[in-house]
Amino acid sequence: MFDSLSTKLDRAFKTLKGQGSITEINVATTVKEIRRALVDADVNYKVAKEVTDKIKEEAMGRDVLISVSPGQLMTKIVYDELTELMGGEKQDIVIKGEPAVVLLSGLQGSGKTTFAGKLASYLKKQNRSVLLVACDVYRPAAIDQLKVLGEQVGVEVYSEPENKNPVQISQNAIEYARKNSKRVVIIDTAGRLAVDEQMMNEIEAVKRAINPSETLFVVDSMTGQDAVNTAKTFNDRLNFDGVVLTKLDGDSRGGAALSIRAVVEKPIKFISTGEKMEALDMFYPDRMAQRILGMGDVISLVERAQQQFDEEEAKRINQKIRKNQFNFDDFLSQLEQIKKMGNLKDLVGMIPGMGKAMKDVEIDDDAFKPIEAIIKSMTPKERAQPELLNGSRRRRLAKGSGTDIQQVNNLMKQFEDMRKVMRTMNKMSQTKGGMQQMA
Ligand code: GDP
Numbered sequence: 001m002f003d004s005l006s007t008k009l010d011r012a013f014k015t016l017k018g019q020g021s022i023t024e025i026n027v028a029t030t031v032k033e034i035r036r037a038l039v040d041a042d043v044n045y046k047v048a049k050e051v052t053d054k055i056k057e058e059a060m061g062r063d064v065l066i067s068v069s070p071g072q073l074m075t076k077i078v079y080d081e082l083t084e085l086m087g088g089e090k091q092d093i094v095i096k097g098e099p100a101v102v103l104l105s106g107l108q109g110s111g112k113t114t115f116a117g118k119l120a121s122y123l124k125k126q127n128r129s130v131l132l133v134a135c136d137v138y139r140p141a142a143i144d145q146l147k148v149l150g151e152q153v154g155v156e157v158y159s160e161p162e163n164k165n166p167v168q169i170s171q172n173a174i175e176y177a178r179k180n181s182k183r184v185v186i187i188d189t190a191g192r193l194a195v196d197e198q199m200m201n202e203i204e205a206v207k208r209a210i211n212p213s214e215t216l217f218v219v220d221s222m223t224g225q226d227a228v229n230t231a232k233t234f235n236d237r238l239n240f241d242g243v244v245l246t247k248l249d250g251d252s253r254g255g256a257a258l259s260i261r262a263v264v265e266k267p268i269k270f271i272s273t274g275e276k277m278e279a280l281d282m283f284y285p286d287r288m289a290q291r292i293l294g295m296g297d298v299i300s301l302v303e304r305a306q307q308q309f310d311e312e313e314a315k316r317i318n319q320k321i322r323k324n325q326f327n328f329d330d331f332l333s334q335l336e337q338i339k340k341m342g343n344l345k346d347l348v349g350m351i352p353g354m355g356k357a358m359k360d361v362e363i364d365d366d367a368f369k370p371i372e373a374i375i376k377s378m379t380p381k382e383r384a385q386p387e388l389l390n391g392s393r394r395r396r397l398a399k400g401s402g403t404d405i406q407q408v409n410n411l412m413k414q415f416e417d418m419r420k421v422m423r424t425m426n427k428m429s430q431t432k433g434g435m436q437q438m439a
Contacts, residue, residue: 005254005292008037009078013071030074031056042224042255047085047262055081079289085258086285091242091267095123096213099131099177100184103210104244105203105234106218108191111246113142115218115272116188117149118280123184124155131182133173134159135166135206136190146188153277156182166190166202167209174210187212195230200237207238215240216269219256222247227256228263235264242269245283249273254292313337321422328383331415332375335368373401374411386415 012033015026031052038048058077093102102119106112113136120130132150134157136142143159150157158173170187177185189206192199207215217240219227231243243260248271260268268283313333320326375383377400382388389397389412398405 005037005041008040009034009075009293012037013074013078015071026070027056027059027074031059034078038255038258041253041258044225044228044255044259044263047259050262051081051085075293079286079293082258082289082292083286085262086283086288087261087267088285090282090284091269092282093119093216093269094214094241095128095184099174099182100214101174101210101212102184102186103203103207103212103215104186104188104218105215105238105240106191106244107195107220107230108193110191110218110220111244111272112191112218113145113149113188114275115216115244115246115270115280116146116186117153117155118272118277119270120150120155120186121153121277122280123186124153128184129182130155130184130186131173131177131180132157133170133185133187135169135173135187137164137166137169138190142188142190149277167205170206170210195233200234204237214242216242216244217266218244218246219260220247221245221252221254221256221271222250224253224255225259228259231260231264231266235266240266242267244268244270244272246272249279257288258292324419324423326419326422328375328378328386328415329380331418332372332383335372370401370403370407371411374398374403374408377401386412 012030015030015033034055035048035052038051039045055078058081059074094100095102104112104116116132120132123130132146132155134143134146140161143157143161147157147159158176160169160172163169166189173187174185176182187206187210189203190199215238217231217234217238219231221227223230227245234240243264243266245257245260245268248257257268257271260266268285271281271283271288273279273281317326317330317334320330374397377397378389382393394408394412395405397403398408401408
């Protein structure tokens with residue numbers, strides 16, 4: 001699902017790699033790519049523009065946390081905005097009344113009858129007594145189809161094959177439900193291949209006559225922008241309560257899921273991902289955003305980092321790196337921050353692609369202990385000026401920390417390598433800054 005959208009978004013995030021903070025210059029290209037990816041995925045252009053403008057506004061000037069890359073931070077920002085776009089919170093179906101009546105609408109072939117069976121099965125599992133009603137007066141096969149599904153999920157189906165009046169059938173069905181202690185009535189109506197006036201009049205009349213507690217609009221997600229347009233037409237006439245997005249198991253490009261809420265201002269309540277009766281899911285905007293981005297783990301990583309990391313401290317360290325003053329005190333403070341984020345193996349597992357690779361590798365949470373012991377054996381002056389650490393001082397550190405000279409030398413080498421990388425990065429950003437000023 002949404003493979004191509006995920007890939008394109010991922011590529012957009014990668015363009016931010018290695019940048020120290022998100023600025024107007026580096027965000028512009030990324031945002032443009034995100035917008036293109038959304039439009040390619042059949043997201044309504046206006047919606048794509050609105051959401052990317054918001055993403056840009058959110059991202060601008062954000063200091064990048066030391067613990068996450070700008071690309072990762074951007075992923076989180078996009079995730080938040082996509083979640084919001086799809087409605088933020090999960091919205092439940094409303095089952096209210098004696099009996100509660102659920103009216104299903106949608107075009108022919110959208111998956112309405114299949115969904116009727118799934119919803120019946122879902123509600124039955126909640127110990128409710130359900131009645132399915134076949135109200136398609138044009139296709140006798142539709143009645144049979146519902147009967148087969150009803151049998152499959154163990155729910156009674158009400159039909160009047162000779163009656164051609166859907167208003168009457170649905171009223172009779174509700175009466176029947178009352179007499180037979182059915183608590184929920186699900187009405188499957190007739191669809192057409194395209195929106196047509198007679199169909200609209202008919203379902204409008206049914207709705208007026210039975211006053212359902214929930215009217216759902218069922219739509220095939222593979223139809224992209226058409227799905228959004230049809231939703232708008234149905235909503236203008238029916239003022240429905242929620243949307244059911246079907247066939248998300250196919251190669252749907254995601255546009256419908258992303259645009260419907262913004263265009264019709266009604267929540268998606270269910271998604272259907274297959275022909276089997278079990279393939280029904282509640283719609284969670286946040287989970288859907290994660291699936292679209294295909295990188296749920298990065299999002300939890302950034303969230304954790306944002307919760308745990310001290311922004312002020314991150315800024316301070318950033319300054320020191322810029323001035324080539326990063327020392328062992330800063331190193332120790334960084335270790336503390338990383339440790340606060342929790343189990344090391346969990347953290348590594350959250351980095352995309354790393355989880356599997358690290359599955360069998362033992363990562364000891366005590367891995368930092370000798371390093372900390374060595375740094376803590378240094379005098380404040382040594383921590384601030386690591387170049388003071390000559391041979392005899394290093395031997396003293398090994399003894400004081402209960403490690404050996406090899407471990408101390410290793411740490412010194414790692415630290416020196418780190419500083420070298422930082423110096424190179426600084427030089428590069430200075431030259432780049434200089435060139436930008438000249439341009
Ligand atoms: P209706 O005309 O709106 O009642 O649509 P149907 O329920 O008859 O569904 C039309 C076709 O789509 C049938 O072949 C269903 O099996 C199929 N279908 C329905 N929902 C899904 C789904 O979520 N995934 C897939 N792959 N097929 C579905």
